[in-house]
Amino acid sequence: MTKLDEKEIIRIFADKLGIADLDDVVLLGKGVVFKTDMLVASTDVPDSMEAWQIARKSIVSCVSDLAAKGVRPHAAMISLGLPENRTRPYVEGLAEGFAIASKEFGVKIVGGDTNKANELVIDCSMVGFASSGKIPTRKGAGPGDFVVVSGMFGLPPAGLAILMQNTVATGAFKKQAAESVLVPKPRQRFGLALAKYFSSSIDSSDGLAISLYELASQSRVNIAIENVPAAEGVEKFAQENGLDAHELVFHGGEEYEIVATIPRSKLKQAMAAARKAGTALHVIGRVQRGAGDVFVGKRLLENRGYVHFRMR
Amino acid sequence: MTKLDEKEIIRIFADKLGIADLDDVVLLGKGVVFKTDMLVASTDVPDSMEAWQIARKSIVSCVSDLAAKGVRPHAAMISLGLPENRTRPYVEGLAEGFAIASKEFGVKIVGGDTNKANELVIDCSMVGFASSGKIPTRKGAGPGDFVVVSGMFGLPPAGLAILMQNTVATGAFKKQAAESVLVPKPRQRFGLALAKYFSSSIDSSDGLAISLYELASQSRVNIAIENVPAAEGVEKFAQENGLDAHELVFHGGEEYEIVATIPRSKLKQAMAAARKAGTALHVIGRVQRGAGDVFVGKRLLENRGYVHFRMR
Incomplete structure (x- = not known):
């Protein structure tokens, strides 16, 4: 069985779900801009990264994608997969990182979900509002720009x-x-x-x-x-x-x-x-x-x- | 070091982030209802569950929480953590499950994120619109109800x-x-x-x-x-x-x-x-x-x- 790379996986999902426009963020009805990003410890986190830095970084990815579309984040939800050996200082470190990011980027963290998992996984979902009702896409570049x-x-x-x-x-x-x-x-x-x-x-x-x-x-x-x-x-x-x-x-x-x-x-x-x-x-x-x-x-x-x- | 249970973990985050109202869904400005739910294979999935059933179930949790608030889901994003040994039929099975859920519950899956992870993790984020601008909470029950x-x-x-x-x-x-x-x-x-x-x-x-x-x-x-x-x-x-x-x-x-x-x-x-x-x-x-x-x-x-x- 040949291994699938990320592009092939995304293609399978996009085809099956009829997602035509692949972009980092999605503009829904009523100017709602929607974005999600998952951080997985085993692939996304260098060993020397502290808990607060990991938590903050999981927010950065969403903020950055919204920023590229000119959208200020309004609210975020955090889904956490936490390994069994979590300690109180570690969990408090994560919470501190979310609080720092919340203040730094002006995004209210409104809730989420916690789970037991084999490794640390943080999924950040973010909602913002497009002030003009539209956002730049990836496909608007024209010759001469x-x-x-x-x-x-x-x-x-x-x-x-x-x-x-x-x-x-x-x-x-x-x-x-x-x-x-x-x-x-x-x-x-x-x-x-x-x-x-x-x-x-x-x-x-x-x-x-x-x-x-x-x-x-x-x-x-x-x-x-x-x-x-x-x-x-x-x-x-x-x-x-x-x-x-x-x-x-x-x-x-x-x-x-x-x-x-x-x-x-x-x-x-x-x-x-x-x-x-x-x-x-x-x-x-x-x-x-x-x-x-x-x-x-x-x-x-x-x-x-x-x-x-x-x-x- | 004493182990933290889920309630303690949630309390640490809620306190640090100033989340006063813990509910499954959150009502944002403009009547936007926001929900996220993470499914982790090692804790949430019996061995006999097929790929399409797992994917469908990851959507069910969000649909159910929105339904309890009388909200029809509008759009969902899926963040996936996939183990290295994923095969094409397995990934296609997951995609099929998302497609089934999308049709069954009338929710458009608009995008997401794929990652390599040590185990299967599916995070579903969902956005719906509250028709009346408000939704029932957990704290409105009164004597006699x-x-x-x-x-x-x-x-x-x-x-x-x-x-x-x-x-x-x-x-x-x-x-x-x-x-x-x-x-x-x-x-x-x-x-x-x-x-x-x-x-x-x-x-x-x-x-x-x-x-x-x-x-x-x-x-x-x-x-x-x-x-x-x-x-x-x-x-x-x-x-x-x-x-x-x-x-x-x-x-x-x-x-x-x-x-x-x-x-x-x-x-x-x-x-x-x-x-x-x-x-x-x-x-x-x-x-x-x-x-x-x-x-x-x-x-x-x-x-x-x-x-x-x-x-x-």
Whole structure:
């Protein structure tokens, strides 16, 4: 029996359930935006992560996906699978992380469900309200649009390497990279201020390459990256450790940046809105006619994501 | 380190997050009703359950909780944790179960999340819209109200005993009891037709005793059960197997009946509405002044639920 990969599994469900539009969030009737995300300890959590950080991170994924659509979360529910050996400090640590995230992202946690499980599993469901009754999808990018991002890439993949492998890293970079994994910062301000200008958008938690390919393929256009958004220090870190910086920037993961396209006619307004909101807006490329390919300079980008923390 | 039970865990989260009203579903702004429920294979699934039945059951829990509040589900999202050894027929079986539930309960499954996990975990999140902008809670029962249920109790606990232990059971009862575990039927029609008459309500998936105590304690009243709602054949099955029928009826679980209270002034209308909807409405007792106790006849009922399928 051949093993199924995640794409095949999603395809089986989407076909059987008649889900035509695969996006991270779903817009229901009455402007209700709905999102769910599951965190599983054995694949999503490095050993050095503390309980409050794990709980907070389970909220970050949902916040980030909603932010990419310009939606402020309204309420969240948490379903917990807890191993038998849970201790009071551990459970209190989780609760503390949820409380921190609730305050940090302005989302009210209204309830949930607790269960006994073989490993820690946290499922976060979130509901928000779309102020204008619509949200950007993955398929609205048009030729001529600018490709923008909310920040630079490569830091969390470097952080993972630092946390889980024997890599050499110096003080500030080491701390910043590790922190980007343990306490990720979704780009809520960026999304809330700028989504109204997006022709398409996605969060980048599956990696920059995958995110660009999603926008390109669902919009049936090509994307040409002209400025590679590498975070400061990533190139040096890669060189010192015999790693590939291109790999860290494009095929890493756990990066809660927003990747979006903005029509040429709206770029100036978007720039002004970003300045006003005190958030960075980086133009990294252009949308072109095409069939769903992504180029970095003249080179075709590989369409693949990152490898999970632990391979089993 | 002492082990925490589920109540203590819920208390830690509720306190830390400031969740005052613990109910199964939550009414958000704009009449949005929100619910989440996690199914974990190692505690919630008997071995003989097929993939489609497991998937369907993960939807049933949410449907049942919404039904108790008179809310028709609008959309659901499914988060899946799948073990590595998943096969295509198994995944297709799960997808089939979701599709069956989607059709059966009129809920559109709009998306979700798939993950690798050590065991099968299915989290279902559901959103519905409250037609009147409000829903019955657990704390509205008043002295004089009638206590009603949507059906009889004891069949699923008997079914569990049949599926998992060496019990003696005859043809029709055996089949019916096993079926009640494998293909549970939430009381959607009952809830949708009658919720407008409820002063308080809850679904009974944690067991009849727990459900009655929840209504009694949250409403700060006593409940007196006069007619024990034992399903046909449960007493005989209990006798033949040296089991306690009272235990099966009150302290079983996995029963997706609705337990509610109806003010005296509305009972006649509710009866008529039940007849019109072709659903049974059983009066089993009365609400009295008190501090949250439940009596069966003159005997104080024990406030405890059922024991999970597998003790680990």
